[in-house]
Amino acid sequence: MILLIRSQWRDLISRPIVLIALLANLVLALFAITVVHVTSHTLVHEFVEGPPQSSYHYVVPFPDNRESSYFRLRERWRAGELPEIVGMVPVVEGNLEIGGRAIPLIGIDLISDSQATFDLRDGQISTHLVTQDSVIVFGEDLVNTTFPNDIKVLEFRSSAQTFLLADIATAQNLLDRKGEIDAAWLRYNQVPVWEWMEHLSPGISTGLGFSRPEISLTDLNIESMDFWQPTQTFVGSIAFNMGLLGMLAVLVSGFIVYESTVRSIERREQEFDRLQAIGVSVLQIRSVLILEATALVLSSVLVAAILALVFLRQNSLIINVPKTTFLIATSKGLVLGMSTALIGVILAFTRQLRKVSWLVLVLGVVATVAMLCFGIWMTTTLVGAYLAVFALCVLHIIALTPAIVRFLDAFLPRFKPKSLISRINVRATCQHLKQAKFATIAFSLAIATAIGITLMVGSLRTDFIKLLEVRLPPGIQLREASAADPMIIRQWTGVEEVREYYRGEGNLSIGKTDVIATSLDEFEARRFGYEYDIDRVGVYVNEKVAAQLQANVGDDLELKLPSMTPIDLPIIHIFKSYGEMSRVVLLPNNQVFSNQLVRDRLLIVVQPDSISAIERKLQETYPSATVLNHTEIREQAVHIFNRTFALTNLIALIAVAVAVIGLFNSALAMQGAKRAEYRLLNTLGFSRLALFRQSFTQSSLLGVVCCLLSVPLGIGIAWILCELVNPRAFQWTISLHLAPMTLGYPLLLGLSAAVLASVLPWIFVSRSSK
Amino acid sequence: MVIHVQSVSKKFPDGKGERWVIKDVSFNIEPHQATVIRGPSGVGKTTLLNLIAGLIQPDNGEIELILKDSAVSTSLNRLNTRELLRFRRDHIGFVYQFFNLVPTLTVQENVLLPLALTKREHLREQALDRLQKLGLQSHLNAFPAQLSGGEQQRAAIARAVAHEPQFLFADEPTGNLDAENSAEVFKLLWDEHERLGTNLVVATHSDDIGAYAARTIHLA
Structure with a gap:
């Protein structure tokens, strides 16, 4: 056997170019697997970890916003209904105007669910949150923001999403919604079998459409938290898509290993026949080739892991590559690489399978x-x-x-x-x-x-x-613009129109949605690709809302804004919103809606030759607001794309x-x-x-x-x-x-x-x- | 004299060093002379044939070939790659032990290939007639892989002489054949040499060609 291995080794190194090519092919495939796994894992976990709702699995919205509804639910649960639920917290949500922007505030009752898996990592912080009317700020973009005096910031935390977390009483106070509760979040008792698969392939549960079993209660609507949080599904889908693409490299690599082994066997057919003639078994020959494949894969995994680590660090995709994730990614590459190589070798030997x-x-x-x-x-x-x-x-x-x-x-x-x-x-x-x-x-x-x-x-x-061309017509956007006065801006030379946008979060029957209230006139209709009809009043929704609600134009949409009873409005247009992770509803602007939302954006339509001058003037007049030219936003969007x-x-x-x-x-x-053919042709001239x-x-x-x-x-x-x-x-x-x-x-x-x-x-x- | 070999030597890399395969070999071949190069395996018969055919260049010495109706000799050493290529294409026919035919061309196409390369299309009919005489008329559209060893060598001879070269070299042309086919191939080579008046040089182990050859060069 040692002699056979030695012979195989000599054969391998006698063809250095083939060897290098084979190694390069395996290294590239394994590199793709590792990079894709680490990137998608980080992407998914940036969104999944952090927000408190990730520890809960179902949502029960209360249309009447009453505390009594929550207590009734809790009573029923204590009485033995919903036995699969092991924890429950009441939640109030709304938007706070901070730095001219509408920032979501989540208020949960930390005491209601003592076994909550959502961990603030510090008992003292948890106590302070309950007792000191404070908030924890999530999201890097708020670090340098000045908070109003009534909001006491306990701590800033990094997160992919921007929001404030408070105890329910503090939140009710800050939102001026005393005694109101929007929903209850429920915790399920079992970890589903498919959840461990996420470690092997991030996003796989989204891809396979897995969700926890549906649970029901008479008179109440119980939604899955995954559906309630569309961003998680969004990143899960991205991760799943990338994971499958990464697998493609392994599939292609498998074909190459197979082809290469077949060639090697064909080239050495006579040699193998002679070896068999002197008593070497087929199993021994196969074992040597399998050993060769194993050695090749092992060395490739090592090189691929080093390359992937360097690549991930160099490209600042991942600042801190988690050790466990990297280990899982490398092991996954090793298992897939080994399986591919072994299947390739075994198939190459089993000729009858090829016919x-x-x-x-x-x-x-x-x-x-x-x-x-x-x-x-x-x-x-x-x-x-x-x-x-x-x-x-x-x-x-x-x-x-x-x-x-x-x-x-x-x-x-x-x-x-x-x-x-x-x-x-x-x-x-x-x-x-x-x-x-x-x-x-x-x-x-x-x-x-x-x-x-x-x-x-x-x-x-x-x-x-x-879409960008119509959505972003020549103009200037003023963000964090609650302090800006549209009346004054309208009077500036070169300004043709100032449009106001009120934003915030609302609830649909399927979960949260971003809500924008503005004047849905001909101008806005053009921006959203709608053929304007003055007689039709209703809302525009993005494709995500329409798809998830399975709604069409003409259907009624039930929307709930903070501290309001649900409103019913017909859908008059479904618009595209590429790259948008959230559901979006555009409401016609009126006093009732705008009171529940924050006017945080202005769109200033200006004469083309006045753009620079108005931009400068806006920056001077409203230094705390962000001034963005639509052309710049367009370029930025294409760059991000x-x-x-x-x-x-x-x-x-x-x-x-x-x-x-x-x-x-x-x-x-x-x-x-x-x-030989080249030699012949060369002889012929x-x-x-x-x-x-x-x-x-x-x-x-x-x-x-x-x-x-x-x-x-x-x-x-x-x-x-x-x-x-x-x-x-x-x-x-x-x-x-x-x-x-x-x-x-x-x-x-x-x-x-x-x-x-x-x-x-x-x-x-x-x-x-x- | 049409082939003049003067103190020719050729070495090849051998492991870390070099090995002289041909050392200081000299001989002349007279016009229309059938010559056999003989010697034990590894003595350098193929190398010598390749040197005379201009397929490789010697490290020392000189090889001159004189064309019919020409008073000037052509020193292969002094020709550049392009000139050597043209000389070989126009004036030399070569038969190997095996792999003599382009596998992706039919027998007929293989024979016509030298004519296309030397632009001697006027010899087309003779070349096809020769194929017929060689008993390959039923295999004109067959690919080399569909022929037996003997048929392949017959087709190879037809291809080697199709453009009527002045020099015909054969390297172990019967090495792969049985006695009957060997004799047939040697006879064909001899017939073509006689008919076209080419200078035939054959490197071989076989004794059969000895009967035809006017001269034998022994390498030791």
Whole structure:
């Protein structure tokens, strides 16, 4: 056995380029897994940890806001109703005007639930919060804000969300809502089985659509806290999407390992036969190859972990990488890498598995089509959407690619270009396609994903920019503007109009919503893409509200503002709000609504030549307010958009890079076999340049075929991302734009990568055979 | 004299050092002379043939080839890569032990390839006739992988002489064949040498060609 290992080791190091390529491919895939896991874990936990509601699982809203409703519920619970609930707190919520902004204030009764998992980490703070009429401030952006005298700040804490936390009595006092309670938060007695899966793949419970079981009580509406908190679902969806993209690199890598092992076995077939002839068992040969794969994966994991750590720190994505998370991410990479490599090696040995009968193939295609239909029509979960993507990829692997390769194999020998050299090129490309089927599949899969993502991001970008153009007409926004007087600003030279926006939080039957009250006139209608009709009075809601309520234009919306009985208004328009994590309702401005909200924004419409002057004047007159030019906001929004999708593009690029390495490896193996052909052609009078030209032409043809193969799958993936993934994950709709430039970029990338991956081995081989 | 080899030596890297495969070899070959290079394995027969064919350059010595109807000799050492390539393409035919045919071209296309490269399309009919005479008429559209070893070597000879080169080199052309096929291949080589008036040089272990060869060079 030691001799076999020694022989394997020598064989491995005798092909340093292949070894380096294989290691690079594994390192890249494992790097993607680690980076994606740590990033998405941090993203999810920034939102989940911190807010007190993350310790509670259900919400019971009280439409009448009465304390008596809460006590009645508590009484029923004590009497044995809702046995699965182990804790309950009353909550009052509202908005406080701080620094000209509406800041949410959450008041909870800390004494009601002594076993609460929400931990203030300091018993003294907890006592002070109850006894000293104080608040804890969450969110970095409030650190330098001056608080009104009636608000005593006990402590500032970092959080992804900005809000104030107070004892219920303090909150009622500050909100001027004495004796009122908005809701009760309930704590469930069991940790669901799926919660541990979050550690393995952040966002998976959102993706799979898992939620705690529904519980009910007569006369009361009990909602899941996950639904009540749309931001958590939003980041969960982002994490799930990124996680699946990261897995793609591993999938592509699996194909490469398989292809590489098959090549190695084919190359050493005679050697293995001889070894068997002298008494070495197949198991021993397999064990040596498995040992080789294990060693490769282990070294790759180590390198990938170091690279990931450096990358995460350098890119300041994560300032403090949590040790446990990093360890989990690395272990996940190790397990996935090992499984992929071992499956690849075992499959490569099991040749009978590679020859599939027609019946199995047809059954496979039927099952995959059924899976595709199920993902598209039968399920509304995010995982259903990805099931459809997976089904498309499987169809590409088992049906489309083999069918096209077979067609080319049958058709190309009949295609006879006049030049014999062209004939060699065409046929050699066909042969390469047939021999390196798995590298070709992996490569076309990666390019298809790149096409899918690029088309989706391009479409979203197009719609987003269009939306920004109408939503942000030339003008200036004044934020934290409660102190500003619109009457005065209106009189300034160059000012055409001053529009007021009252903001705050309200409650819908499905949970919290951001509420904006303003004059819903023709100007506002244009901003939100609504064809203005003076006779129609109602509210605008964003797509998230409409999707979650399953409401359409014309339906009534029941909205509850702090200390008000619920109001019913018809939905007159559903607007797009890309990138918006929250539900948003736009109300027509009137005295009743505005009393419950804070007028924290002004939109000043100015004559184009007066923008700079008005901006300066606003800054001078209201130094505590933030003055923002709409053009600046637009640029900032596009910048944030690009930054958000930078990681997505990086993962897609990694998948392409892994596939390119695979193609390189297979081309390298083939160039080795082609050495004799090159020698012959050289004898016949082909110069090195002519041979290079030939290799280049063949590589380009291969690249073109791979890219063409990936186009239908890429468009399919883009369609699913636009039509299924985005609406299901974020509840917004995107129109798929098949822009030639957007499609051209990944194709050009794929073509160049394929040419490079195929030409480089030629250079190595021709140098070594000099 | 058409081939003049003067004090030719060639070394190859061997582990950390170098090994002289050919050392100080000299000989002349007269016009229209069939020559056999013989010697035990590893003595440098293939290297010598590759040197004469201009496929590799010697480290020392000189190799001159004189073309028919030309009074000037061509020193292979003095030709640059491009000139050497052109010379080889126009005037040399080569038959290897195996892998003689481009696998992605049919038999007919393989034979026509040298004509396309040397722009001697007028020899097309003769080349196809030769294929017929070699008994390959039913395999014209077959790919090399579909032929037997003997058929492949016959096609290789047809390809090597298609552009009617002045020098025909063969490196162990029968190394992979049985006795019957070997004899047939040698006869074909001889016939083409006779018919075209080429200078034939064969590196081989086989004794069969000895009957045809006018001269034998022994390497030891």
